[in-house]
């Protein structure tokens with residue numbers, strides 16, 4: 001509809017229409033409509049059942065997200081039963097085993113509830129790595145090392161013994177190497193790679209940069225920054241995201257128009273990145289927010305890494321707007337269970353361009369020690 005009107009009217013007519021719309025917002029009629037809407041929201045939010053009715057009958061704003069979550073769950077659970085191996089599941093369980101191995105005191109029998117599930121998914125990845133979405137052997141090597149260590153230390157138990165047999169019947173994917181085994185270890189606490197002052201300087205220097213030098217960004221630098229992003233924490237070490245990187249000018253033209261927040265500066269973005277979250281990493285709806293949390297943590301590490309390499313970035317928001325979602329999924333070829341978490345514009349900062357001051361909130365407002373809690 002918007003595009004139709006845009007095509008029919010001249011620039012000046014469009015400007016007048018925009019002005020009229022803005023002024024209408026100040027009118028009594030518009031204020032009445034807004035207050036009626038607010039009252040509706042107040043009523044709908046006053047009870048759970050009314051909220052459900054509101055989002056089922058009056059607003060469908062959550063519908064597409066619900067479908068994406070359900071498609072992810074369906075894929076996850078189908079893979080448990082079928083031959084495809086869900087590497088997210090493998091990583092989660094191996095992570096839980098690592099926690100068990102590091103537990104103080106360590107229990108002689110642990111991970112009993114999920115060890116069979118773990119060795120089964122491990123076996124599927126060993127048998128058919130191509131069907132597991134895992135192109136590098138890193139997760140497999142880690143799983144192999146951790147499971148080897150697990151079966152070395154746990155006590156005898158019928159369930160564990162059965163799992164041990166499944167594990168030992170699998171051909172070892174790598175030669176065993178005690179020296180480089182990827183298992184829980186003690187960190188070197190005497191090593192302080194970065195001082196607080198250095199990190200503070202970096203945090204102050206990083207600002208959202210929207211104006212870039214028109215020179216290519218070497219992929220080696222981007223890959224260095226992605227390496228740092230990949231070291232970020234993620235819930236149960238599932239790492240349920242991937243980065244789609246566009247440095248081809250024609251493709252950037254299309255991709256930079258997907259998020260709305262690039263208007264006015266998208267024409268000079270040298271690299272555009274989409275962070276895509278995978279909802280098939282989770283067995284339950286309760287984890288539906290994790291793609292955004294994990295994706296954002298990786299994005300933050302990525303931005304800092306870029307700054308250390310002389311590059312800058314600006315995050316571009318991906319609000320849940322149905323028309324954007326449809327177009328984004330089509331352009332990027334996303335599966336129904338995948339969602340953009342955010343986009344990032346990246347490039348060398350243009351030396352004369354300004355950045356916003358962006359005042360941060362004071363420490364005293366941002367944090368509270370021991371706020372009152374209710375222990376009853």
Ligand SMILES: Cc1cc2nc3c(=O)[nH]c(=O)nc-3n(C[C@H](O)[C@H](O)[C@H](O)COP(=O)(O)O)c2cc1C
Pocket residue numbers: 206207208209210259260261262314315316317318342355356358
């Ligand atoms: C989730 C998120 C979405 C953002 N979306 C946009 C956007 O669409 N367009 C834009 O110009 N800036 C965007 N930004 C940048 C913010 O405006 C910026 O981070 C904020 O004003 C603070 O400035 P600073 O990053 O320089 O500290 C976004 C930032 C975040 C974290």
